[in-house]
Amino acid sequence: MEMPGFKMVFGYEYDGEFLIPATWNALWSAMTFLGMSLGSLLCGWFSDRTGRKSGFIVGCLLSILGIGLQYAASHPGMLLAGKMINGLALGFFLALASTYTSEISPLPLRPVLTAAINFFMNSGQLAAMAIGSTRIGILTPDSYKITFAAQWAFPCAILLFALILPESLWYLIRKGKYTAAEANIQRLYARPPSVTKGYLEFLKATIEQESQLRSAHNAPGYSSCFKGTDFRRTRIACGMFLVQQFAG
Template identity: 35%
Template structure:
C-alpha cells in the first residue's frame, strides 16, 4: 500500500513537470472556468475605489457633495481622504477576517456570503445623498470586498496544475484592471449628466456582478486542497474529478496533495496567523507581504486618481476621462502579455526588471513637472500624461500580475489563505497612508505637486528593487511540495531556479 502511494505521488509530480501550458488547458478546462468565476469578486473590489476616484472629477458629484472653490466645485481634501480611506480600511479588516471562515467553512461558502453581503451594501451607496452616508457605504463595502482578493488567488492556486498556476493567479490582476476599466468607461459615459444619475448609475452597476455570480455558486466545486486538509478525501477526489478531464488520474493528484499536507505537518507549518510568523513560514510571509506592498510603494494608488490627476495636469474634463480609459486599456493588454512572459521567463526576472522600469518612468514624470511655466506647454502636459499610461502598461506587464503568482507560490498550503490575508492587510494599510497623503499632495488648494509625485514614488521603487533582488526567489515550475522543501532547507534566493531536489 505504501509503495502504491509512493508510485502515485511520483506519477503526479512527473506529470506536473512534463505538462506544458496548452496540454494543461485541454486537460483542465473546468478548473480554468471555475477559477475565473471566483475571480469575478475582484472585479467588484477594483470597481469601487476606481469609481470613487473618478467621481472627484465629475461635475455633478462635485456640485452635490463638494464646495465652491474659485470658478468650480471641488471635494475637500479631508473628505476625499475619508471617502477613499473607507475601502482600504474595510479591506484590512475584511482580509484578515476572511482567513477564518475560509479555513472553517471553505472557499465556496465564504465566497457565497460575501457576494450576498455586497448586494446589500450597494443599496447604501446607491441611495447616499451625503458624504457621511457614502462614507458608511464605502467602509462596510470594503469589509466584504477585502475578502475577494484573499479568496480568488487561494482558490486559483488550488484547483489548477503547475503549468496553469502562473496564468490563473496573475489573472487576478487582470480582474483589477477590468474593474477599473469598467469604472472609467461608465463614469466617462455618465460624467456629462447634470443630475444625480451621473454617479448613481455607476453605483447601481455593481448589482450586475452579484446577479452574474449568485446563480453559479451552487454548482461550484470546493477546493480539493481544503477538503483534503479537513479529512474529506472522498469529496476532495470528487472535486478533482469535476475540475479535470477524465484522462487525468485524480487519485495520484490526491495522493500528492495528502503527501504535501503531511510534509507541512512534519515541518510544523501550522494553520493560524501566528504560524505565519514562526520559523517555518516567516521568510515566506515576508516575501508575500513584500511583493504585495511594493504595488502601493511604486505608485499604483495614483491609478485611483488617474482621471483627477489628468484634469489637474491641465487636460479638459472629457479628455481626462478618455485618457483614464486609455490608461487602463493598456493595462489590460499588459496583463495579457504578461501571460506570455510567464511561460518563458521566471517570476523573479519579470518582477525585478519591471520594477526597475517603473522607477525610471516615475522619475521622468517628476522631471517633466519641473519645466518652467509648465501649464503653458501643452506638449509637456500630454507627454507627462502619456508616460503615466506607459507606466501603467509596464506595471500590468510585470509587478501587477506577477505579485499574485509569487504570493500563492511562496505561501505554505496550510496557511495560504492567512498569508494572502496578511499580505492584503499590510498592502491595504499602506494604501490608507497613500489615500491620506495623495489628496493633500495633488489638490490645488494644498501642496499642488502634480507630477512631482514621480520623484517620491520613483525613489521608493528603487529601494523596493534592492529588497526584491535579495529576497524574491524564483518559483517557476515547482510543485508546492518542492517549494516546501526548498524553504525548509533555507535555499539561498539566487539558487532557487537551479536547485536540484
C-alpha cells in the same frame, strides 16, 4: 470625484463652485482600504472553517449590500458606510482569488491563472474609468448613481458562479471529506478512477506532512509571518502588490 452631479449632492458651494470637503474625501478613501484589510484578515479565518465557496458567497452578499448603500446614499456618512462594507467584500475577493485558484487549478495552468487575477483587477479599474468618463457631463444624481449601480454586475456574476464552482480540494481533504474531494477531482480533471485516487492520496500525504510540520513548530500563527524565513516570504508576497501601486 470630479462629477459635478456628485459634488452637488455631497459637496458645498464656494465662490460659485462646488467642492468636496477634504475630510470626507480622505475618509472615503481611507475607510475603503481599512475595510479591505479587515476583510482579508476575516476571510482567511472564515474560509478555513466554512470553505472557499462560502467565502465567495459572503463576499458577494457584502458587496451587494455595500453597493446598495452607496447607490441610495444622500449623505456622506451613508456613502462612507457603503464604502466600508464594500471594502470588506473586496478584502474577501482579493484574499480568496489567489488561494482558490492555486488550490483548484492544474499545476501547468497555475502560474497563468494566478497572474490573470492581477490582469483582471487592472481591467476592472479601466472599465470603471471608462464608465465614469461618460457620466461627467450629467448634472443630476444619475451621473454617479449609474457608476455605483454598474458595480453590481461583478458580485452578482461571482455569486452565480460560486453556486456551481467545485469546492477547494485542499479544504475538503483537511476536513476529512474524501468522497467529495474525489468527486471534485474527477469533475475537474476527468481522469480514470485509478489516477483520481492516486492524486487524492498525493494530496492527503501532502496535507499530512504540512500538519506534522505545524505540530513540530507549535502551530505557528499570524505572528510567524513576521519572523525568520517566513518574514522573507511575507515581504515578497506583499512586495508584488506594492509594485503595482508604486506604478501609479
